[in-house]
Amino acid sequence: LAKTTQPISMDSYEGQEVNITCSHNNIATNDYITWYQQFPSQGPRFIIQGYKTKVTNEVASLFIPADRKSSTLSLPRVSLSDTAVYYCLLNQAGTALIFGKGTTLSVSS
Amino acid sequence: AAGVIQSPRHLIKEKRETATLKCYPIPRHDTVYWYQQGPGQDPQFLISFYEKMQSDKGSIPDRFSAQQFSDYHSELNMSSLELGDSALYFCASSLGYLDTNGYTFGSGTRLTVV
Numbered sequence: 001l002a003k004t005t006q007p008i009s010m011d012s013y014e015g016q017e018v019n020i021t022c023s024h025n026n027i028a029t030n031d032y033i034t035w036y037q038q039f040p041s042q043g044p045r046f047i048i049q050g051y052k053t054k055v056t057n058e059v060a061s062l063f064i065p066a067d068r069k070s071s072t073l074s075l076p077r078v079s080l081s082d083t084a085v086y087y088c089l090l091n092q093a094g095t096a097l098i099f100g101k102g103t104t105l106s107v108s109s
Numbered sequence: 110a111a112g113v114i115q116s117p118r119h120l121i122k123e124k125r126e127t128a129t130l131k132c133y134p135i136p137r138h139d140t141v142y143w144y145q146q147g148p149g150q151d152p153q154f155l156i157s158f159y160e161k162m163q164s165d166k167g168s169i170p171d172r173f174s175a176q177q178f179s180d181y182h183s184e185l186n187m188s189s190l191e192l193g194d195s196a197l198y199f200c201a202s203s204l205g206y207l208d209t210n211g212y213t214f215g216s217g218t219r220l221t222v223v
Contacts (some may be wrong), residue, residue, distance in 0.1 A: 010144045034211060041219075043113075043199045044152065046211025087151070093206050096142050096165045 003027075004088045009104045018075040020103050022088030025069050031090040033064060033071045038085045038102070047073070048092065075105075083107045111135050113215035115200050120148045121221045122190050130185040130218045134202030140164075143175055143210060144199040145216060154197060157205070190222045 005023040012018045032051050036044040048055055061074040075082060076082045087102040114133040122128050134141050140159045144152040154167035158177035177183045187194060196218050201212040
């Protein structure tokens with residue numbers, strides 16, 4: 001049973017803001033929400049992690065509503081190099097990350 | 110900054126042979142993970158170690174085994190290789206399972222079984 005659900009694919013243009021929403025209706029109290037980016041033939045790269053409300057770093061923002069049943073990764077002003085697969089994962093102490101189906105983001109000029 | 114080092118980068122083996130993949134985590138990281146990613150597939154968790162002890166197990170075949178050594182490097186041993194084992198194998202490391210900097214993945218070992 002998938003722990004998270006996210007769109008299979010998204011398209012965008014350079015300079016636009018991209019928001020990828022992830023559903024996790026059965027999130028546990030001790031789950032953190034984490035996002036990774038993966039380019040072809042490369043290992044996944046950590047983007048951001050949060051527990052509730054909003055988290056922002058130099059590359060993205062993560063919005064988590066009060067009920068934590070969903071989250072939204074926001075990528076400001078994407079470029080061609082942001083074309084990649086984005087994974088939404090639930091992370092908790094003592095257990096490894098389990099990757100599900102990610103979102104393939106295609107950015108065009 | 111130091112990264113996760115995996116060796117070899119590429120490996121070609123014949124069916125029924127054995128293979129050993131090595132992983133050197135980031136210094137001071139105490140948790141190591143192994144993932145397998147087949148062509149067009151998402152990464153599949155195999156096994157993880159925390160402080161040199163196996164701590165979580167995923168879909169690792171019985172033909173595979175792994176261990177973490179006193180210097181924290183880890184090795185994934187694969188026996189009786191099958192064509193279906195052809196994949197990218199990633200190692201990752203972190204400071205605990207909830208590292209605020211996430212897991213750091215290596216560049217992977219591409220295993221081809223012929």
